[in-house]
Amino acid sequence: MTLFVRRSIIILLIISILFLPGCWDREELNTLAIITAIGIDILPNNDVEISVQEIIPQSNIENGGNGTGGKKTLVQSGVGKTIFDAKQDLQEKLGRSLFWGHAEVIIFGKRLAEKGIQEEIDFLSRFPEIRMRAKLYVIDDPKKVLEASPITENYSVRPLDASTRLGTQAMIDLNRTIQMLVGKSGAFFLPWLKISETSQIPYIEGGAVFKQDRLIEQISGREFRALLWINDKLEAAVLSVPLQNKEVGVKIYGSKTKLKPQIKNGKWRMLVEIKGEDDIYLNETGIGKDPEFTKVAGKAVEKEIQKQLIQTVSKLQKKNVDAFGFADAFHQTYPHEWHRVDWKDIFPRLEVVIKPQIKLRRTGMTDEPVGIPTESKKKVKGRHFFCYDLQSITC
């Protein structure tokens, strides 16, 4: 064999690497069905139904716009005895092979959540193509979210990402869910979705609290926020705080929560420390430049946080579901004491103390209330009713 032939064979082999990667698993883009979201629910006859939101390739929309009605996504479902069967059923109905790598959202139906989602979580963590970063949600009917077609978006689940970026909501991903599920408290929570009537955009309406793997309580948006706050998942929050029968609107940001478990004389106590800063965005009270005001307003904000958080804690204490991660905090700090007690007996009677420390940083673009005549602007000092109010807040 001449040198030339040998060399050309080698070069041919090297070039062929470019065209032949993937062996038996080679996939072309036009043989894939790209999935953006997965919905899992259970049918009345106990069969599992898996629905996926598939992106319709752009060229197909342009060519046959009438056929698809201008929609950019298509929802398809498969049914089976288990989620795995359902997935296979779905795959066989599709002409293309399912590509799960971009499925960032997984939505559980309420009925399935009530029955328990352990089997589904197991499948999702085993299946190599599903990412641990996929976010989990709960809604009455997951198909509705997948089928929604907001005019402003390419696909309906995209806005969910944006709402968590604001910091006022938090996403719970698969990894977090599994960790909470195997944690000492045996409870976890997921966001509850609702679809906006006007824009067809899904948003986080509240929360779903799970004990073991079963949904046992649907909570409101405010309670869900409290839950996130205690779990240190919240970065920002907008609150309306009552002050002197008027409202002060504040935005809290950079919030950090620390759980400090304490056991003193056999009494278990949980100290929840919240640190953050806030800006005033609305001031109805008519009090302007007054150093005392920041103090008073700060106290009022802290009190409001306490109130909201304690309400949620005692609600879940009554149900004996520790979705706050208190159990893990105690286990980490007091491993010896932990093994001597049963958390189920401790949690409902646990003393929970919320200690917020919020610093007022800015007052927006003005430092005085706007739209109130100067004469009628109030001062904190020299006004009896305010001093009285101050006392009532501090005590």
Added chain:
Amino acid sequence: MQETGRITGQQMAFILYCVVSSTGTLILPSLTGALAKRDLWISPIWGALVGLIALLLAFGLNRLYPGENIIQQAPRILGFYLGKFIGFFYLISLIILAGSNTYQYTEFIKTVFLPRTPEMVIMGSIIFVCGLAARGGVELLGRSAQFVTPIFILIFTILIILSIQAWDANNFFPVMEHGVLPSVRGGITQSLWFSELFLISFLFPFIIKGEKKMRWSLLSLFGVLLTLLLVNMSILAVFGIESHIYIFAFFKVTRYISYANFFEHLDAFSLATWILVIYVKIAFLIYITSLATAQWLHLSNYRPIVWPICLLAGGFGMWTAPTIFKLMTYLRSTGSCQFIVFLVIIPALLLLIAFFRKRMEVRAR
């Protein structure tokens, strides 16, 4: 002379690093985590102690019988028949080691990336490449390692740094909740990999004279310890106490990375670098198995038996563990014992006997 190539101390260190860290970051954390649970990250420290012992044993034997490896030393220490018998045991163990590592690689690729490709193709291609490398000799291995290891270290450092934002420090506590035992148990599994440092015995004859062997090998041990420590820590910090349920846990970590919504889907990088270092490891194992077999049989050249050894390595890979499940149980139970016996306990006994023999010879004179 069966091998004319020579390597530098640095290349030796890189080869050793690849041998331990390549598959040590693949399936090992999961095996360790199942035993050590929350103390997963402490286990590499215990493993490194065993690794240090294995290194010192190899150095000790090399001092008494310089320029020879364990296959050549054994008949000198124990006499012809017993020495050859021990040598045969080593050949078998080396083949099993090569086979199980090939199998781990195959399972990893098949599970994660090429589920529809037949195992034979994945396994065959890596063995073919490694066979070619093994035929190239020790110098080729040294240079491959020198080329591959910096890439591996660079990519892994970047991946670990990027994963830090997903770390949850709470996952580390409470440290040593059930005492020191779980981490030691995990350490035994870790030592299965660390004890492979004893294979330096096969490299000693080929290191250029005057190189600082001790310094380089300790540096290598330290590098391996640091790598496994960081890998185990990142796994624990990201996935928590139940992290061992993921077979390829560190791969899951690299997949989990999402930095500023921009650095995502980085698994392909980790996969590519992994293949590089695993190639060095398997090639090295096939090389020393062929060399050892040739020396055991007193052949003049090891090259003709490289391909049969490759075939055997593939076969043993399938035979030691037909499923990943069985492989994990094997590595957790019989495997740990077997390799610690063959890489630490027998060398220790050999060193002891050799030591007394030398003394007796001196006294007799």
